[in-house]
Amino acid sequence: xxxxxxxxxxxxxxxxxxxxxxxxxxxxxxxxxxxxxxxxxxxxxxxxxxxxxxxxxxxxxxxxxxxxxxxxxxxxxxxxxxxxxxxxxxxxxxxxxxxxxxxxxxxxxxxx
Amino acid sequence: xxxxxxxxxxxxxxxxxxxxxxxxxxxxxxxxxxxxxxxxxxxxxxxxxxxxxxxxxxxxxxxxxxxxxxxxxxxxxxxxxxxxxxxxxxxxxxxxxxxxxxxxxxxxxxxxxxx
Numbered sequence: 001x002x003x004x005x006x007x008x009x010x011x012x013x014x015x016x017x018x019x020x021x022x023x024x025x026x027x028x029x030x031x032x033x034x035x036x037x038x039x040x041x042x043x044x045x046x047x048x049x050x051x052x053x054x055x056x057x058x059x060x061x062x063x064x065x066x067x068x069x070x071x072x073x074x075x076x077x078x079x080x081x082x083x084x085x086x087x088x089x090x091x092x093x094x095x096x097x098x099x100x101x102x103x104x105x106x107x108x109x110x111x112x
Numbered sequence: 113x114x115x116x117x118x119x120x121x122x123x124x125x126x127x128x129x130x131x132x133x134x135x136x137x138x139x140x141x142x143x144x145x146x147x148x149x150x151x152x153x154x155x156x157x158x159x160x161x162x163x164x165x166x167x168x169x170x171x172x173x174x175x176x177x178x179x180x181x182x183x184x185x186x187x188x189x190x191x192x193x194x195x196x197x198x199x200x201x202x203x204x205x206x207x208x209x210x211x212x213x214x215x216x217x218x219x220x221x222x223x224x225x226x227x
Binding site: 030031033035041042043044045048050058090094096097098099100101102103104105106 | 116143144146154155156157158161163200202204212213214215216217218219220
């Protein structure tokens, strides 16, 4: 089945640790996105990428980093500089301009 | 002013009633508009897309767009308890000339349909 796979589903971060969230899609979509959602709030854009080896900061990029080495993959690293990382992280992709985004199932990150 | 703003809710309607969800946006150049439904603890799922002024119907759902007023709404007819969720309005905005643009989301409206 075509879709977006995020892993792991739950992740715990220790103080001073970097953690990486995986996002893989087999929809052949060019554009991929990472969002953060806090309880009771909408989605805030962290980073997005429209083509391999290129990506742009979203509204809340500080403390996060990404790479786009393959069309199918867009991993997000939550660095130790992100002091409040506890949130629900969503990866999305879209195939064409003005088309909707489709989401993975999300990763829930918590602090140990 | 927020780029995309939804009526704050929560909204509570009885089963069988019409639920009306509203959204306003600030970017006059926006061309595409989406409604997503998000159940608690789950990821958003697309329920409606609308690109032209007027109404678009899909089953019990009707999306309405008025670009002159910068307003988009979602009507849910014959509301069911299974419609209880958070509804997110999303507007495609031009991301500094990039070809795909980006979606800007409202904060969501919580809908509860009670039996």
